[in-house]
Amino acid sequence: MNRPERHPDLTAFVLGALDPEETEEIRRHLTSCPRCRNELEGLRKVNRALDAAPPPVDPPGHLKEEILTRLRAERESHAEYAEPGKPTKPHGGRRLRLLSGAAAAVIAIVVFGILFGLPRAEAPATTVALVPTPEEATGLDGYWGVAKIRPQPSDNQRVELRLNNFDEPEPDRYYELWFASGDRRISAGSFTSVGRGETRVWLNAPPEARSFDTLLITEERLDERASGTEVALKGKVP
């Protein structure tokens, strides 16, 4: 026995793309056609999925060239690092790698040099060295950061963050910068990192952050109900 054909307008009915009289006809048809009634729910699921579709808009034409221009610029500026795109040592999340004592000493010297060796041409900025928290620093390397805090005319605090070898977070995690004082914390925003080499991000904190004396970078979970925030870097604001 042949199965009855699906009504040709059933799809358009689900999309709401029929004229009123056609819509009425389909409704009448549905009362007497079990095949189409069965089909209807499946089609409605697709229609509901379309609710999540992005609007049919193309990105502006100039965007591609801007990306290529930035890529060229970054390739030149990152010449001192390994070429991005070439396979590097695999690393999952912020995994710490063991370093020799000599290498750790080199990093300490670099941090010290940035803290005290660089000219401070931008007088209003406060420079903060960010180092691994004591629990994580023992025998482990290799990431550190420097934050420059600059008050803005709006009284917000602009923070320029430079992080070295700060691994990319796991997919369900991200990093967050905090101004802290005792038990109090104010978020200055969240970010991800590029892993090996230098990551630079610019974040803003509200005026209240001026009175806080510590900077923290924590690894946060996307699921805010989960516990287990880790402090990855810490620095004292002078």
Place this chain on the structure above:
Amino acid sequence: MTSGQMDALSDEQLVARLGSPEVEAAIARLYDRYCRTVFGVGLKMLGDRTLAEELTQEVFLKVWRSSGTFDPARGSFSTWLFRVTRSAALDLHRKRARRVYPVPEGDSQILAARDDSAGPQEIVDESWLTWRVSRALDALDAPYREVIELAYFGGLSQREISLRTGVPLGTVKTRTARAIQSLREGLALADAWWVATR
């Protein structure tokens, strides 16, 4: 390698060339294939065209920077790119929202600054479906995608679509039915569980 040969490469083969002198041609091909999805998903997640443009830039630069971490054995490029897009979108979303946590001592001014917009988990839950629907729409041939866009996003009836496009009404109906069937099959592959729970 000629332009035609580059076009014929798979996504994964293009990613493998991001560390080579052909990096610009490779990233340009990946952009052509995915820019509409990345931009569209960004627009949907962030609700702002300027932020969606910023997101699109960041995503494709990050694809280049992080391509060494892409492992085809662990999943398709599309899935990896979705994760990169999601991560970058959340970053922009959070950067925009000034989040302040309550403190034990209780500072009413700080508490009042909490952000009430959609949380990141809600955005992520929705974004995977948005990505899949966008990819399924992009996989349709242009005439089929057109009828869906005019009907669903344009709110036009089949008859109005026929008048606007000059395509016979019967053809419009056939294309609509086939397009929806293709979407249904495409989404069912990866998202049956999600659609079924809506």
